[in-house]
Every structure is written in C-alpha cells, then in structure tokens.
Amino acid sequence: MMQVVRRNTELGLVLLAGLLTVGGYTLATLGQNASLPANLVPFLLIILGLLAAAHITTRFLAPGADGSLLPLAGLLNGIGYVFIARLNEDLAALQALWTAVGIGGFILTLVLVRRVRDIERFRYTIALVGVGLLLMPLLPVIGRTINGARLWVQLGPVNFQPGELAKIALCIFFASYLVEKQMLLSHARHQIGPIPFPDLKHYGPLVLMWGVSLVVMIFQTDLGSSMLFFALFIALLWVATGRAAYLIVGGGLFALGAYVAWNLFAHVRSRVDIWLDPWAAPTDAGFQIIQALFAFAAGGFAGTNLAQGSPERIPAVTTDFTFAAIAEELGLLGSAAILIAFLLMVGAGLRIATRAEAPFEKLLATGLTAILGFQTFIIVAGVTRLIPLTGITLPFISYGGSSLLSNYVLLALLLRISDDQAAREQAQAEAMQVTSA
Amino acid sequence: MNRQIRGLGVTLIVLFAALFVQVNYLQIFAADRLNNHPANTRAIVRDFSRPRGVIQTAEGVVLARSVPTEGEFERLREYPEGELFAHITGYLSFSFGGQGVERTYNAQLVGRDQQSDITKLSDLLVRRELTGDVTLTVSKRVQQVAAEQLGQRKGAVVAVNPKTGAILAMVDYPTFDPNRLSAHSQSAVRAAWEELNADPDKPLLSRAYRERYPPGSAFKVVTAAAALATGSASIAQPVYPSLSALPLPNSGGQSLANFGGGTCGGNLVEALRVSCNTAFAQLGMDMGADKLAGTAGDFGFRDEPPVDLPFAASSVFPEASAFDRDVPGLAKSAIGQQDVSATPLQMALVAAAIANDGVIMKPHVMSEIRNDQGEVIEQHRPEQWKRAVSPSVAAQVKEMMVGVVERGTGTAARIPGVQVGGKTGTAQTGLDTNHVWFISFAPANDPQIAVAVMLENIPVANEATGGGLAAPIARAVMQAALAG
Numbered sequence A: 001m002m003q004v005v006r007r008n009t010e011l012g013l014v015l016l017a018g019l020l021t022v023g024g025y026t027l028a029t030l031g032q033n034a035s036l037p038a039n040l041v042p043f044l045l046i047i048l049g050l051l052a053a054a055h056i057t058t059r060f061l062a063p064g065a066d067g068s069l070l071p072l073a074g075l076l077n078g079i080g081y082v083f084i085a086r087l088n089e090d091l092a093a094l095q096a097l098w099t100a101v102g103i104g105g106f107i108l109t110l111v112l113v114r115r116v117r118d119i120e121r122f123r124y125t126i127a128l129v130g131v132g133l134l135l136m137p138l139l140p141v142i143g144r145t146i147n148g149a150r151l152w153v154q155l156g157p158v159n160f161q162p163g164e165l166a167k168i169a170l171c172i173f174f175a176s177y178l179v180e181k182q183m184l185l186s187h188a189r190h191q192i193g194p195i196p197f198p199d200l201k202h203y204g205p206l207v208l209m210w211g212v213s214l215v216v217m218i219f220q221t222d223l224g225s226s227m228l229f230f231a232l233f234i235a236l237l238w239v240a241t242g243r244a245a246y247l248i249v250g251g252g253l254f255a256l257g258a259y260v261a262w263n264l265f266a267h268v269r270s271r272v273d274i275w276l277d278p279w280a281a282p283t284d285a286g287f288q289i290i291q292a293l294f295a296f297a298a299g300g301f302a303g304t305n306l307a308q309g310s311p312e313r314i315p316a317v318t319t320d321f322t323f324a325a326i327a328e329e330l331g332l333l334g335s336a337a338i339l340i341a342f343l344l345m346v347g348a349g350l351r352i353a354t355r356a357e358a359p360f361e362k363l364l365a366t367g368l369t370a371i372l373g374f375q376t377f378i379i380v381a382g383v384t385r386l387i388p389l390t391g392i393t394l395p396f397i398s399y400g401g402s403s404l405l406s407n408y409v410l411l412a413l414l415l416r417i418s419d420d421q422a423a424r425e426q427a428q429a430e431a432m433q434v435t436s437a
Numbered sequence B: 001m002n003r004q005i006r007g008l009g010v011t012l013i014v015l016f017a018a019l020f021v022q023v024n025y026l027q028i029f030a031a032d033r034l035n036n037h038p039a040n041t042r043a044i045v046r047d048f049s050r051p052r053g054v055i056q057t058a059e060g061v062v063l064a065r066s067v068p069t070e071g072e073f074e075r076l077r078e079y080p081e082g083e084l085f086a087h088i089t090g091y092l093s094f095s096f097g098g099q100g101v102e103r104t105y106n107a108q109l110v111g112r113d114q115q116s117d118i119t120k121l122s123d124l125l126v127r128r129e130l131t132g133d134v135t136l137t138v139s140k141r142v143q144q145v146a147a148e149q150l151g152q153r154k155g156a157v158v159a160v161n162p163k164t165g166a167i168l169a170m171v172d173y174p175t176f177d178p179n180r181l182s183a184h185s186q187s188a189v190r191a192a193w194e195e196l197n198a199d200p201d202k203p204l205l206s207r208a209y210r211e212r213y214p215p216g217s218a219f220k221v222v223t224a225a226a227a228l229a230t231g232s233a234s235i236a237q238p239v240y241p242s243l244s245a246l247p248l249p250n251s252g253g254q255s256l257a258n259f260g261g262g263t264c265g266g267n268l269v270e271a272l273r274v275s276c277n278t279a280f281a282q283l284g285m286d287m288g289a290d291k292l293a294g295t296a297g298d299f300g301f302r303d304e305p306p307v308d309l310p311f312a313a314s315s316v317f318p319e320a321s322a323f324d325r326d327v328p329g330l331a332k333s334a335i336g337q338q339d340v341s342a343t344p345l346q347m348a349l350v351a352a353a354i355a356n357d358g359v360i361m362k363p364h365v366m367s368e369i370r371n372d373q374g375e376v377i378e379q380h381r382p383e384q385w386k387r388a389v390s391p392s393v394a395a396q397v398k399e400m401m402v403g404v405v406e407r408g409t410g411t412a413a414r415i416p417g418v419q420v421g422g423k424t425g426t427a428q429t430g431l432d433t434n435h436v437w438f439i440s441f442a443p444a445n446d447p448q449i450a451v452a453v454m455l456e457n458i459p460v461a462n463e464a465t466g467g468g469l470a471a472p473i474a475r476a477v478m479q480a481a482l483a484g
Helices: A002-033 A040-061 A069-087 A089-112 A116-120 A123-138 A162-186 A200-219 A223-241 A244-264 A266-276 A287-299 A322-355 A359-383 A401-436 B002-029 B031-035 B042-049 B100-104 B112-117 B121-125 B140-150 B186-198 B216-230 B268-273 B277-287 B289-298 B327-334 B344-355 B391-407 B466-483
Strands: A143-146 A149-155 A158-160 A188-192 A195-198 B062-068 B075-078 B132-136 B155-160 B167-173 B240-243 B245-247 B255-257 B264-266 B359-361 B366-371 B376-379 B384-387 B421-428 B433-442 B449-459
Touching (some): A002 A040, A002 A401, A040 A089, A040 A401, A069 A089, A069 A322, A069 A401, A089 A401, A116 A123, A116 A162, A116 A359, A123 A149, A123 A162, A123 A200, A162 A223, A162 A359, A200 A223, A200 A244, A223 A359, A223 B002, A287 A322, A287 B002, A287 B031, A322 A359, A322 B002, B140 B155, B140 B167, B140 B466, B155 B344, B155 B466, B167 B466, B216 B268, B216 B391, B216 B433, B216 B466, B240 B277, B245 B277, B264 B268, B264 B277, B268 B277, B277 B289, B277 B327, B344 B391, B344 B421, B344 B433, B344 B449, B391 B421, B391 B433, B433 B466, B449 B466
Antiparallel strands (some): A143 A149, B062 B075, B132 B366, B240 B264, B245 B255, B421 B433
C-alpha cells in the first residue's frame, strides 16, 4: 500500500518536473526567437520518455523507495538543460544525450544492485576502481588537461572526468571500511578537556585520505574535488565513530593542507587572491567572478526572464557558473528555488540514512547525501564569492556527462537503500500481522 | 549514528542558510550598488546592443538605423546621410555617450518608455521589438538646399515653421560624420573623437543652437518691436534726423557711425528699411534699457529655448540695470552689438515671432514616434513658448520687414510671386571680419517658414554684408520649403 502511494506521488511530481522543464524551454525559445520551438513535440516526448523510463524502473525495481528524490533530480536536470539550451545549442544536444546516459546509469544501477549489501562484498574492488578512476587523468596518453585542471581522460572520441564516478566508489568504500572498523576507531583512551581522543594509530586512515586529497589538489589542480573528498571522509568518520576528535584533527589537517598549498602553489594563491579582492584585476583574473556578481545583481528579485538577460558574459557559464545564469534570469525566486530543491534532496537523503537499519546502508546513504550537499555548497558558495571559487559541477544542473551519470548513479543507490528499508519494514509488518493473527 | 546524521543535517542546513543569505545579499541588498558599478558595462552594452528604432526625416529618409553585426555589440548604429544631419541626429557612442536626437529620445528609441504599458499577455512572453521610430520635422530637401547654399563657409542655417515651431532644416558647417563616433572599434572612435575635439573650427559644436554670435542689425527687429510695443515710437513718429554718425553721450567723444559711412534717418519704417544705425541707436537711448531689455526677454533672450535637443544655448541681452551707467552701451545694444549675442536658432525664432502674430512656438525636431507595430505612440503638439509682442505690433513689424526685402538692404531675398519679409545683419567682430546675418519669413500673408542664416567671420572685403551673402541663402531655403 505504502509502495503505491510513494510511486504515485513520484509519478505526479515527475510529471510536474517534466512540465516545468518543457514550459521553461518554451519560454526560453520564445524569448530568444519570438516563436515556439520547432522541436517542441519531440522535446516534450523525449523529456517525458526519459522521466517515465526512470519512474517505471523505480515502480518495478524499487517500489518502496522515497518518492521525492527522482522528481527533484528531474526538475534540476530539466532547469539545467533549459539554461544550457538557452546558452549554447550545440551543448544542448549533447546534454540531452548525457541525460539519457545518466538515466541509463540510473536504471542499470537499480537493475544490477538489487540489494545494497551486495555491493558491500566488493568493497576492495570498488576501492581499487575508485582510486584508479581518481588517478586515471594523471596517466600519460589518455590523461587530458582542460581549463588548467588535469581531470579528464580521453578514450577514443569521448572525454570524461573519472573523478566524478570515483567519488561514489570512494564513498562506498569509506562506508564499508568504517562499518568494519567502527568499534576500533571509536575506541578513545585519551581525554583532552571534555573530548575523548582515540589512539594515535587510528588516525592513519584520516592521514591517508588527507594525502589522497592533497595529491588530487596538487597534481590535478582540482581544489573542489579535493575539498569534497576530504569533507566527505571526515563527515563519515565522525558519523561512524561519534568522535568529535576526528573533526578537530581533520579540520586541523585541512587548515594545514590549505596553508601549505597556499604557500607552495601559485594557482591556489591566485584563487584565494581573486576571492579576497576580485576588483584588483576586474578585467583579468577577477573578470569571471565579477561578471557573475553582476549577473546576480542584474537578476534582482524576479529575474530578467528567460533568455532576456546576458549571462553569456560570464566565462564558463554552462559548467561552473550555471547557477549565476539561473539567478540572473529567474531572479532570487529562481536561485532560492534551486537551493531549496537541493536542500529537499539532502533532507530526503538524510531521512533515508536515519531510517536505514544496517550500519553500512546508513553510512552509505549519509555519504552519498553528503556528497550532494557539500558539492552543491562548494560550487554555489564559490560563484557567490562566499568561499574561493573551485571548479566543480553543480549536481544535475551543470553541463557534463560524467557529472550527470555519477549523480544519477548516486540517486539510484539512495533509492535502493530507501527501498531496502521499506521492504524490510513491510516484511516486519507482515510478520507482526502473522504473529498476531 | 543517527545523532551524528542529524548533526550533519544541521551542518548542511547552516551551510545552505549561508548560501541563502549570500544570494539575498547579492540579488537584493547589493544589487543597486553592483548594477551601478562603474566596471559594470552590462546595461550600457545592452543599450548599445539592443534593437533601436530608426531616425528619419519628415519625408521618410532614414538618418540613423541599427544593423545586426557580430561581436560584443550585436548591432551597429549607422548614419546613411553622413555629415548632413550630424548636428540633429547626433551620434551614439559607446565611449562618449549620445548627442542630438539619439540622446534626447534615447528611451523612446530603445523602447524603454513602452515597457511599462505591456498590454497583452503574449508581450510578456515574447521579446517584442519594443523600439520606437522617431520621425523628425526636418525635411531632407530643405536641409540639402541649406547645406549646399552654406557650402564650406563656417556658419549655420536654421529654418522653422513659425506656426508650429517645427524645425524644417538646421545646418552647420563645419560638421562631422557621426558614423566615426558610433563605430565598434573603440580605439578608432577615440582617435576620431580626439581629432574632432582638437580641430580649432570645432566641428562637434552645433553653431545653430549651441553657439552665440552678435546679431548686429538683425536685432533691430527686436528694437523696432520694443519701440512699437512700449509706445516709444510709432511707424510714423518720430522722424530721426539724417546723420552719418551719432555722437554718444558720456563716452568721451565716441560716436556711432552708419554702415559704410552712409547718411540716413527718417521714421521707423525708413530706418529699418535701410538699417539705419544712428536712428536705432537714438531710439534705443530714447526708449530706455528697461523697455528694450524687457522686450528682448519677451522674444526669448536670456532663456534656454525649449527645443528637444540637448544643451541648447540661451541668447544674451543684458538686464536693464547693466546699462545704468552705460548709455553708449545701450545705444550699441539697440543695434545688436556690444553685449548682445544670439544663437541662429534664437534669431530664427525672432523672425518666426513676427511672422506668427507675435507668438513664438516651442521649437522642436520630433514630429512623431511610432512603435514596431507602426502605431503612433508619441506625437508632438504645437505649444506656445512665448508671446513676444501683440498681434498688431507683429503686423506692423512684418510690414516693415517686407519693405526691407522689397526696397531695402534685403532685396537679394526676393522671391518672384511671394511676399518675403526679412532683415539683414552685419556684426563687426574684428578689424577686418564680420558675422553676417539674414533673418526672414515667407510668405508674409501666410507664413510657412522663418529662416536665420549666419556666416561666421567673413572678411570685410567682397560685400561682406548680410544682404549680400546671407540673404541669397535664406531665399534658396525658403524657396525650397515653399516648393514642397
């Protein structure tokens, strides 16, 4: 019964997200060409088709899963697509393809991962794959440097960022590893003030992860992912052990790493300098962030309306700065709505985590949600000049195949955990009925 | 673990709250400051790129249009007529702003004035070209004749319809090509700007409405009107003695001579016909500074003409008190010398006042503005600017000015079959140069056009008089306008 309600809710919301996307697309085309989009009907069918495929998959393969996550992801994906189409038609066709790939990944994940604990068994394989993916761009021949960051791998005609998928693999590994070592790592023999501190040797994993983050930052010059990985690990370590000491030591290591990086690496220093004072070089280093700030201001409360602003003035607006384009054309109403959508996803993710019974599922759901939340924060805070800008995609919204694929896989895993728990609860309820009958 | 998960949730909520605060700050609280930041070229680039209506003459000749281009600016402003209308259309420069009609009617051209009255729902959804097309009162035919007649002599020609204030032609020489200032290459624009500003002949300055010149005897029209309006003289009385020079009181023996040293006198009609300096100087002193300064003010001196072009200069006739201890100054001012100076536009309005029963209409270049659908959204309605003199005084002065053209100093302005009224002016500016003037209107019984012609710093040789050089230009312009 519960399952049907959830799925019907999901269907309704998915349809709503699809209609909002088609409406936005129509408005943007009207705004640009003063005519209805020529491909409106096929576009409508593709959007609804993709969303329907995802929905039908959950109906059959994860019937008890949370009903709000897929519509929210579809909405964000759709709005992102509308903006990419409005900014760059060539990218739009590719983004449609990536969306299909992403939903394919979503379906495939639900098909392959029928129970979450299945993947726990492959944790070392997955860890190896994760580290391999992460370091892949550093390999000769296939590694590519694009826009100053060595994040890309070229295989044949396809460029992709393996780091996007690596974050999920690493999250799975962290969760399983921490479940295994939970007791050990939370064992605290020392006390500094009110805070119990674990043994020195237990900081090994933390220091190791710190090292990996530094490698990512130094060799791939990817500040955003580096920050994301480390924040994810600290968060999971803390959630698993309940030891605030790890937060303190982790924070200290982060500060140390940041300080050392700031001293040693020009690209880190320049990011910080631009953040502190973009007006020092308004036409040069500070140009991008300043144009973004002007875009936010131009949007004001209600926005300039779709296709009526000039967000194309911001360099890299389709990837790092899509949020600024949305804020300009949809105003504070739009930017706040996007943030609320992400917050709702985070809320749904953490609710799944608290409900899950198995520690691995709990930790995995927490980690996946943390990725979504932290990544959104890091990029949005970067483009609004709350923190230094780091090149990282806005989940579901920014242009990019690797990003969309990994986010849909992440979503599928969250739904799988949610469905597992629902199934368990239902089984328990049925057992109760049987015993009481 | 749930406690920690909730802790993580709280952390994320705090982080997102910070994002909300920052987005609010940027989009609401700091928005004005950022929008008006000097480094923020969004608005100006958008203005420069957005569709902009055409400016066209009364007969529909396009003077300014925007054509789509590639590059940062999506459109280029073009002036197909080049120099001919430069001081009317002005220019639209990214670096140096706008001038002329481009400046006065900027909001209408880009349609900003229409944005508030979006009526249909579809207008909200579709980016309609909210531009306005500005049709001017200026006629290319008259403008071209005026420009040809002026040729390469420094000066200006202004022609207005006395009944409506509509400017029919306004020509300046030297002038400039507005295309050079609206170009996209800002280095080229800068170079052109510097070159034009360095030119000692000031081609960017409209002589027609922004520069003042002593009007000389053309001002006698005002003096005569003042005398009649204040009862200081009638057309018959007094009769001024025939003199070649008038001794000026309290001047240490100075005297004021007639032009070319001739002898003249007689009543007001006769004095105006031959432009008698001695008679008008005496009239000015007899009448007194209060009356002359008052009537000059009634004709628009000391006020900025309410023309729809930016920064029109006001013309100068000093306050009466300035002559308290300077009777010779009053005598010279009565014949348009000394402290009197006027723009050609103002002098055209003097002629127009006489032609239009003593009423000066507000001068204007805009006739109507249509939106992209061809609907009229703004139309100029003729409005009175000033009442210079009563209809009866105007009629008397009109008759006198007809005499000037038929039998006086302005015979070069005669048009067969049309009664023309006019007045010459020759103002000494140096030992050997004069500004020469002619103001006129036609036809006298139903005036359709009033003209002022001014030629700057003409060498004294070669008949450097208003009647000799300026009157033929005025005649050609009037003929062109009346033929239309």
